Every structure is written in structure tokens, then in C-alpha cells.
Amino acid sequence: MPIHDNDRHAVVLDVGRAYTKCGFVGENEPRVIIPSKLDGSKKGEGVYLHEYSNEKELHFNLVKFLHHIFFKYLLVNHRERRIVIVESLLCPTEFREILANVLFVHFEVPSVLFVPSHLVTLYTLGINTAFVIDIGHEETTMIPVCEGTPLIHAWQAQPLGAKAIQGRLESLLLLRAKVQGSDGQKVDLVDVIPKLSRGILEDIVVRTCFVTTLPRSRQLVASRTNEAGPSPPVPPPTILYPLSGNNNLTLDGSVREESAEVLFETDNEMVSLASMILDSILASPIDFRIPLAENLVIIGGGSMMPGLKSRLVSEVKDLQQHPKYLSRIALKALKVHRPPAKSNYAAWLGGAILGATEAIATRSYTREVYLQTNHVPDWNNLADNTKEIDSRAG
Incomplete structure (x- = not known):
């Protein structure tokens, strides 16, 4: 019986800087949303996962944190569950590698599927092209997605969240x-x-x-x-x-x-959320600029403040009249999608949708392969993204 059958739904995790969303594939919302921290004595507020001093500390914290998730909140046998990790394309490689090591070596999960949060968010809307703006706890990251492909060269990020x-x-x-x-x-x-x-x-x-x-x-x-x-x-x-x-x-x-x-204030380099949107659209292919502007998707817990989305659209429309952009870009309209979920777990829902498909069996990274290579393929590593040249080719 396949592991992803109904009686053994895969676990979906979205480990954010402030909160972690966890649940099962095929469900329309997380089972639980908890702070991404361990109870501790650090200023009486606990120890957050991303605030670590070395790899050993991060490994220990992840083991303890995931143990709570599996046995306290989800009540599952981790050795029988595939895992779907929803992560940002800008996630630190060190955090990703240690998380994979903890899952494969310590918890002995059968497979892990890493999915980019900006891309899978579009699964909740059924569209292939959109400009995804993730306003999180520590930073805002923007990545345009064109026909299902994130344009990494056009990304924007600032510590605004x-x-x-x-x-x-x-x-x-x-x-x-x-x-x-x-x-x-x-x-x-x-x-x-x-x-x-x-x-x-x-x-x-x-x-x-x-x-x-x-x-x-x-x-x-x-x-x-x-x-x-x-x-x-x-x-x-x-x-x-x-x-x-x-x-x-x-x-x-x-x-x-x-x-x-x-x-919305500009820094010393005249950068703000509005300028980041326009700069990223300008860095995208010219044929996709209007579709991107007409398909804005704003996610992240920081985007849930009342009035934020409408204010951001107003800022972009106003900045578009600035001489820096007036002669370079002509956007007829700015339209914001409303995902069928709260903004703080829209990316998690996309991961739950993708994990319910055959992709979890065909694209997951298995424990057997990991134990042989001790490495997880990464999008920014040329060794993982360069096609091998057939030596027999003339």
C-alpha cells in the first residue's frame, strides 16, 4: 500500500521565523499553528529555532521541536509518514541541510519533498503566473512566477516585516x-x-x-x-x-x-515595498509585466494588518508616476488575488494540495538516497542543476 494513501496522509510543515504551520496533505487548513520556538529561559520568551549560535544547537532544537510536533500535536508515527516541507527559495542552506538530516537520520522518515512557498501558493488559486509577495516576521520577499517558473534573478527582499x-x-x-x-x-x-x-x-x-x-x-x-x-x-x-x-x-x-x-518609508537607497514591486516587475520579461501586475498575491502573517494590501496598491500606483518608472513601465491595473485561506497559511495550503498529488511519490527525496549522498539537492547549487553531458554525443 502506498504511504500516501488515505490512512497515512503525509505531514506538511511550514517552519516560519515566528510560527510553524503543521498538518496533513489534502486538508484545507493546518491542524495547529504554533510559535517556532522551544520553551526556555532566554529572556523568558523561549528559544526561537532560527536564533541559533551554531549547527549543533540548531540540530538539538530541531530534534526537540519536531518531537513535539509528531507526538504532541499530530500524534503520528514519523517512520510511516512522508514529509512535505514548505520553504522559501531564500531559506538558508544551513537550516535546510540540518532540517533534512534531523528528519532522515534522527526521525527516519521515508521521504521528504521540499516545495518553494512562492510557487505552491499559486496552487490554491489555480493560476500559473503571479507576483508573490511574502510579508513575514523578519523580512519581505518578492518573487515573480511566470508559467510555473519562479524568476530567481528578479527577486527582491528587505528586512521589512x-x-x-x-x-x-x-x-x-x-x-x-x-x-x-x-x-x-x-x-x-x-x-x-x-x-x-x-x-x-x-x-x-x-x-x-x-x-x-x-x-x-x-x-x-x-x-x-x-x-x-x-x-x-x-x-x-x-x-x-x-x-x-x-x-x-x-x-x-x-x-x-x-x-x-x-x-512604506524609503531607506537611504530609496527602497520601499512599493519600489521593490516595480523593480522586480521591471526585471521580469517584458511580455509578463502586465500579467504579473494584474496577478498580485500577498501572503504572510505580516500582511494581515487591516488596510495593508490596499495601502500597498496605492503606494505602487503613486510611485509609478515617478520619473524613474514613468518612462519605463506602464501598468494599466494592479489587481490583488484573495487566496482561499488566511494569508498566514496560504503557502501551507499550497503544499497540502501539491502533497495530495502523485508529485509526492515522484519528486520526493528518499531516505535511502540521502543516506548514500548525505546531501539534499538545492536550487542554488550548480552541481544539482547542471545537466550531465552525454559522453557519447558527437
Whole structure:
């Protein structure tokens, strides 16, 4: 009986920087979404998988983490399950190799299929060409996919994601926020908590922050930079966020509104999310530029902030009128797809769809082959992607 039959569904894993999605092929959502970390004493927040100091530490953490997944969350015998790993094409080779070693050697899984997240996301939509934008925790990666082929030479990536938003939020809170105690008196946050934990910052962003519109953002910038300029717009309501004990954090409306602006500000090289999109489309074949612009797919947990997708489209349309792009690209329309899943696990769903096909039997890397070679084929290794020349050819 084939391992991928109904009674032994393959396991699908998407190990992200912040969260890991795990479940089985053929299902429409992960069984569980858990933080990509181990419980530990590192600042009281645990140890994240991607925050390791050497290969030995990463190997130990992956063994413990995957053990929890197999025996606590999925309740399966890993020796009888094929594995589908949904990964970014820009995933570090070191992490990929150690993950494969842990699965094949320690857990003795029969086979592993590595699938690129930007490509399999299109499986959820049934399209072959799209511009996939993955806004994750630590970075945003953009890769155009043309007729089922990711264009690696046109990729774009910047450290702009949920982590950047949380960093901006923390700096704004330490500068402006007040803490209100049970007696009603307010004191500066920095005098109560000099540094907010990652968990609190993430919770504040998810519960209270949003992305404002482009015209309102420009009005906010003009009011800050020009004293004689227009008056600032009316800020959103101030809310109270409960901290430890009877202390409540006063969240000013301007803080909730301005935290996400870090995604749209240009750096010293005049790079922003909008410029990354246009630069990547310009690096694509000219015949695919309009189809790519009309098939934007935005995924990743960082893209789930209210207002982010519409703001990003507005930014791109506005930047297109800049002299740098006006004479080089003429996009008639920008259209954003809505995958049949939440943005944070759309790539996982694509992996679950692909894993339910015969590809898992024909394209997987088996344990027997791995034990002979001790190597996993990689897209960026010429030794794995160069066709052998037939010595008999004349």
C-alpha cells in the first residue's frame, strides 16, 4: 500500500521565523499553528529555532521541536509518514541541510519533498503566473512566477516585516505612552517597563494597530515636518491595553496608526515595498509585466494588518508616476488575488494540495538516497542543476 494513501496522509510543515504551520496533505487548513520556538529561559520568551549560535544547537532544537510536533500535536508515527516541507527559495542552506538530516537520520522518515512557498501558493488559486509577495516576521520577499517558473534573478527582499512594525511600535510607546495604575495616576511607560517583550508587542500590533491610507499618511508627514503646514488629522481613539496587575497601557491613536508606516518609508537607497514591486516587475520579461501586475498575491502573517494590501496598491500606483518608472513601465491595473485561506497559511495550503498529488511519490527525496549522498539537492547549487553531458554525443 502506498504511504500516501488515505490512512497515512503525509505531514506538511511550514517552519516560519515566528510560527510553524503543521498538518496533513489534502486538508484545507493546518491542524495547529504554533510559535517556532522551544520553551526556555532566554529572556523568558523561549528559544526561537532560527536564533541559533551554531549547527549543533540548531540540530538539538530541531530534534526537540519536531518531537513535539509528531507526538504532541499530530500524534503520528514519523517512520510511516512522508514529509512535505514548505520553504522559501531564500531559506538558508544551513537550516535546510540540518532540517533534512534531523528528519532522515534522527526521525527516519521515508521521504521528504521540499516545495518553494512562492510557487505552491499559486496552487490554491489555480493560476500559473503571479507576483508573490511574502510579508513575514523578519523580512519581505518578492518573487515573480511566470508559467510555473519562479524568476530567481528578479527577486527582491528587505528586512521589512512584522518585526520592523513591532520595533517601531516599541520606540513610539517608550516615547509617548503612559501607564495608568489603579489609583488613576499616569506615569511614563519607560519608568515602569524599560523594554516590552516580543509577545506583548505582537499582541498590541495584532489587536490594535492598522495601516492608514496614503492621503492621510501624507497629511501626517506634512504636519510633522512643516510647522506652517496643514494641521494634523484627528487621531483615532485612544484605548487602554491591560498590563500586569492593575496597570493599563494608554495606547494613543497616533501610535496605533503610525507603527506600520515603517513598511512604506524609503531607506537611504530609496527602497520601499512599493519600489521593490516595480523593480522586480521591471526585471521580469517584458511580455509578463502586465500579467504579473494584474496577478498580485500577498501572503504572510505580516500582511494581515487591516488596510495593508490596499495601502500597498496605492503606494505602487503613486510611485509609478515617478520619473524613474514613468518612462519605463506602464501598468494599466494592479489587481490583488484573495487566496482561499488566511494569508498566514496560504503557502501551507499550497503544499497540502501539491502533497495530495502523485508529485509526492515522484519528486520526493528518499531516505535511502540521502543516506548514500548525505546531501539534499538545492536550487542554488550548480552541481544539482547542471545537466550531465552525454559522453557519447558527437
